[in-house]
Amino acid sequence: MTQWASKLSQPQMDALWMPYTANRQFKASPKMITGAQGNYLIDDNGRKIFDGLSGLWTCGAGHNRPEIAEAVAKQLTTLDYAPAFQYGHNLAFELADRLANMAPADINKVFFTNSGSEAADTSTKIARAYWRQQGQPTKTRIIGRAKGYHGASWGGISFGGIGANRKMWGPAMESDHLSHTLLPNNQFCKGAPNYGEELADELIEMVALHDASNIAAVIVEPMSGSAGVIVPPKAYLRRLRELCNQHDILLIFDEVITGFGRTGSLFGADAFDVVPDMINVAKQITNGAVPMGAVLAREFIYDTVVNAGGADYNIELPHGYTYSGHPVACAAAMAALDILEQENLVSRVAELSPYFEEAVHSLKGMPFVSDIRNFGFAAGFSIESYPGEPARRPYEIADAMWKKGFYVRYGGDTIQLGLPFTTEKTEIDTLINAMQDTLMGK
Numbered sequence: 001m002t003q004w005a006s007k008l009s010q011p012q013m014d015a016l017w018m019p020y021t022a023n024r025q026f027k028a029s030p031k032m033i034t035g036a037q038g039n040y041l042i043d044d045n046g047r048k049i050f051d052g053l054s055g056l057w058t059c060g061a062g063h064n065r066p067e068i069a070e071a072v073a074k075q076l077t078t079l080d081y082a083p084a085f086q087y088g089h090n091l092a093f094e095l096a097d098r099l100a101n102m103a104p105a106d107i108n109k110v111f112f113t114n115s116g117s118e119a120a121d122t123s124t125k126i127a128r129a130y131w132r133q134q135g136q137p138t139k140t141r142i143i144g145r146a147k148g149y150h151g152a153s154w155g156g157i158s159f160g161g162i163g164a165n166r167k168m169w170g171p172a173m174e175s176d177h178l179s180h181t182l183l184p185n186n187q188f189c190k191g192a193p194n195y196g197e198e199l200a201d202e203l204i205e206m207v208a209l210h211d212a213s214n215i216a217a218v219i220v221e222p223m224s225g226s227a228g229v230i231v232p233p234k235a236y237l238r239r240l241r242e243l244c245n246q247h248d249i250l251l252i253f254d255e256v257i258t259g260f261g262r263t264g265s266l267f268g269a270d271a272f273d274v275v276p277d278m279i280n281v282a283k284q285i286t287n288g289a290v291p292m293g294a295v296l297a298r299e300f301i302y303d304t305v306v307n308a309g310g311a312d313y314n315i316e317l318p319h320g321y322t323y324s325g326h327p328v329a330c331a332a333a334m335a336a337l338d339i340l341e342q343e344n345l346v347s348r349v350a351e352l353s354p355y356f357e358e359a360v361h362s363l364k365g366m367p368f369v370s371d372i373r374n375f376g377f378a379a380g381f382s383i384e385s386y387p388g389e390p391a392r393r394p395y396e397i398a399d400a401m402w403k404k405g406f407y408v409r410y411g412g413d414t415i416q417l418g419l420p421f422t423t424e425k426t427e428i429d430t431l432i433n434a435m436q437d438t439l440m441g442k
């Protein structure tokens with residue numbers, strides 16, 4: 001009898017269709033999480049498992065924070081829900097103002113969503129609305145990047161660049177993709193790599209091909225996460241910014257992973273010193289406790305879409321979600337941002353990331369490790385695959401790590417680490433030692 005059978009019935013196990021999961025494989029050997037505390041998950045045998053990806057890059061401040069629980073509980077007995085359309089509640093405005101103060105430059109307008117996927121759709125719809133209001137309705141094309149991840153919606157899979165997530169569905173939105181920046185010259189580079197900034201110039205070719213009058217926006221993760229932590233080459237994002245300026249194309253940073261501290265700065269935009277026109281966030285905004293996302297936009301975009309949006313009684317942007325700015329999500333976000341600030345977690349990541357960098361790069365030369373990349377509290381390892389089975393060895397490594405008491409993420413041919421911001425040096429050491437043993441087959 002398998003272990004889960006004592007807790008779940010066969011129909012229960014069969015009923016759930018799990019997202020982004022090999023369902024048959026999972027159900028043959030389930031990994032069940034029954035609790036969490038701080039930097040640890042707890043499995044159904046009561047084992048403490050170090051959370052090496054902070055959930056799914058969500059729980060940087062550690063799990064089960066009482067401050068968030070209290071804020072959520074209080075909100076649920078004060079105002080559990082307010083209609084998101086045509087009526088407001090204070091907390092959404094207060095949180096928007098707080099985010100506006102945190103975001104760089106004049107990125108001061110906040111549109112709430114419930115997820116990163118919705119933020120991807122929302123920001124690209126705003127981009128199109130912006131150009132339409134500017135009298136340029138043909139500027140609709142969205143340019144993404146190979147290996148980019150922007151969520152699972154039709155928009156996200158269109159300008160996203162992970163082949164496995166696209167090829168099942170047939171045509172989505174037409175879009176183009178810049179090349180990814182995972183270059184052989186940069187293998188085992190620590191932090192931002194030296195080569196590849198010129199890849200941003202591919203945008204010039206896309207302008208030549210489609211004409212800028214047909215291009216609305218470029219959307220990139222400043223640092224790709226899901227494809228295995230791909231750090232932008234030095235000056236790459238600056239060059240992309242310059243080209244977008246030259247050709248009147250909006251630049252959107254998908255900061256669903258890099259937002260709120262992961263890089264050792266509040267935003268990837270700060271870490272790489274480039275101001276985009278919109279920033280998409282989710283995940284860490286509530287420390288993962290309640291679903292929430294947002295698009296943070298520069299003043300001129302709001303001015304154009306809203307302030308020049310026709311008669312006063314018209315809805316300027318016919319877009320939104322029932323749960324946009326949900327009071328409970330806002331309360332969780334406020335508490336999560338308090339924790340980030342009060343515990344100086346962002347500077348903690350910056351201070352400890354050189355230690356983490358040395359630790360992850362100590363795995364260079366280990367079996368199967370063909371590349372290591374890192375920035376802030378994120379790292380990605382490329383793993384040599386079994387012939388024709390790119391996902392198998394990363395799965396085996398993650399599985400062996402789980403058995404040793406460490407959760408790491410595997411995706412494509414990579415293993416990813418995204419430490420909780422509250423990680424201690426000793427925890428980094430034990431994690432890396434366990435990885436070393438695993439790679440050595442111990």
Ligand code: PMP
Binds near residue numbers: 120254
């Ligand atoms: N963008 C990025 C950069 C992400 O990493 C993710 C989630 N991994 C998303 C968008 C999608 O977010 P969600 O799963 O909340 O829709």
